Amino acid sequence: MVYQATASAPVNIACIKYWGKRDTKLILPTNDSLSVTLDQDHLRSTTTSRADPSFTKDRLWLNGTEEEIKPNGRTATCIAEMKRLRADLEAEKPNEPKLSQFYVHIASKNNFPTAAGLASSASGFAALVKSLASLYQLPSTPSELSLIARQGSGSACRSLFGGFVAWEMGSSPDGSDSLAVEIAPREHWPEIHALICVVSDDKKGTSSTSGMQRTVETSTLLQHRIKHVVPERMKVISEAIKKRDFNTFAKITMQDSNQFHAVALDTDPPIFYMNDVSRAIISLIVEYNRVSVDAGGPLKAAYTYDAGPNAVIYTLKENVKEIVELVVNYFPQANQFKDPFGLFGSDGVQGNVVTGFNTAVAKPFGVGAVKNLIHTRVGDGPRTLGPEESLLGVEGLP
């Protein structure tokens, strides 16, 4: 009998940013956060987990390369927590096989290159937890699983749901109420699309793990953000999502991206994640929105930046074509735009600019400044996949 399961999990990109832990071991954050789950059809981590009495230790392969599972490290913690849930189930149902006592082999891969500069820890830990939950046939809800994924990588907890997801910081010292909840499923607002601009960076940035704790220790503005700004923004953006109010959603998303980078800059020594290319993309989106607002319309796009120079632009599906044209005008692409939604005909992207746009807001960059454009949309939560998707061979090795 082979005990094995395969699952995939999505990437999520926050609108209200997580930056700062109140407990670094349990990964308990200093504020609530909120994200949009992106479509696994375009970006995903896939993980196969197998339990077998013949295995001699827990082992993990990432993209085909074995990685050490450090004792008491984050991966070990997630595996131990999942085994504990399985043991609880076995205690209740004595006829179930004692999988909790077997070692596991886990193989995981991402369908996007590391070079894309997209954080894979969120989708990776979510897929790990989901595949183990399937292997162990646990009745756990996504929120319950999010408690465990959170201990792998904080933002991974939000990848246990599709759609629009909040990570509630909670108040319990043991972390039992610091979990993800669904604000709205993807079906509520499927028109939310995302354009990821992969920005070339020649500077090694500060890791988010060390960076956020330096901010907690040295920024004199962070506490004000945590106590007064984020709680209000969480309310307003949750309401905006429920009402499908893109204008408010965009405004809060941009403000919170800016404020996250502001507190990073208020850190000693300061932390910079955005570079001149990131700044130029902000200028384009600000001007693109100005044209709409000056004509009496709403904000049409929202930029957001995580701990790196890449831009994620949220917009409604109807605006994606204009935005791709705009970005390509300033950031010529080496490769043809991969057009998963068939927006462009055989002529491809022309680099057109919307009427009334002040082209002087940014200077054009050379090919490669924006290395790649990825068009995706709001997506669903983790999926349990069939055995044909297995990443482990007959021997239980990749």
Added chain:
Amino acid sequence: MVYQATASAPVNIACIKYWGKRDTKLILPTNDSLSVTLDQDHLRSTTTSRADPSFTKDRLWLNGTEEEIKPNGRTATCIAEMKRLRADLEAEKPNEPKLSQFYVHIASKNNFPTAAGLASSASGFAALVKSLASLYQLPSTPSELSLIARQGSGSACRSLFGGFVAWEMGSSPDGSDSLAVEIAPREHWPEIHALICVVSDDKKGTSSTSGMQRTVETSTLLQHRIKHVVPERMKVISEAIKKRDFNTFAKITMQDSNQFHAVALDTDPPIFYMNDVSRAIISLIVEYNRVSVDAGGPLKAAYTYDAGPNAVIYTLKENVKEIVELVVNYFPQANQFKDPFGLFGSDGVQGNVVTGFNTAVAKPFGVGAVKNLIHTRVGDGPRTLGPEESLLGVEGLP
């Protein structure tokens, strides 16, 4: 009889930044600020003012070009205020000529090119006020004159003193207590030197006048800075100056530069003044300090950035040579370093890096990224100059 006077005034660069007005007409700030006055031997504005009954209106020339004096504008306000002080004096001393009733001709020039990217409004308004004070033979103290220069350009009030200068925000609605005071004269700590890195910028930045009001209106962090952070920093840095404690002076200076740019970024839409070159200079100074601190020493240099990409690096005289070498290593110069203090022999700058410096913290840039390096030091307050320095000819024209 010719009634004329010529004065020069220095540039100042803030360590605690002024950003935000509570009264835009009177130019009353939302927080105290503190600056170092730079040496007029290197950077100065010079202004000649003449009063004559034959003049038919107030006129102003900047660097040889006539500028309109807008009714109720900032220059008109300063001239009117100075005439009012003269009228008070004439009322007390009836034998004095009635200069307050004559129109004035004013010619001003800067000894640094506009292309240097250095704000000339501070030195310019300070020189204007000082030359009129000399012309009118006013007994006013520098603090009293600072009240008037402040209405020309906020930070100009700090250029009425040499050395280390605080602008006390005051509390009176009429602005009568929003003035500059001396924290310490240049002689107290003459070892404070400054290296200005003039950074090339291809993006037109947001003017500080409009930028700071957008921050006041939209930043959710600014009020916390104003109420809680700046008052504490003013105390700590004033003490550090009195004790000649460079380590603390440097720490607060860098933190406050970072926080000013953080609240600019927290503005909606965000305001960026620093670019990739500015960021790279920060990385160099952070690493330069790390080498010293890791060896048990103090911070040796402090960067600070105003509303533009130029870096001003404060350091003690003994460290300037190392810092010039370091900057030139990463930012090769088109022109030979102008060496006003004779630090370098005939070989010039070699681009050496201090032992233990991790050169990977920044990548080298091409010639022109840093256009110019200006070495100067803490300087004295406005000077009254002799008639040989006059910028007006016999006819009262430049």
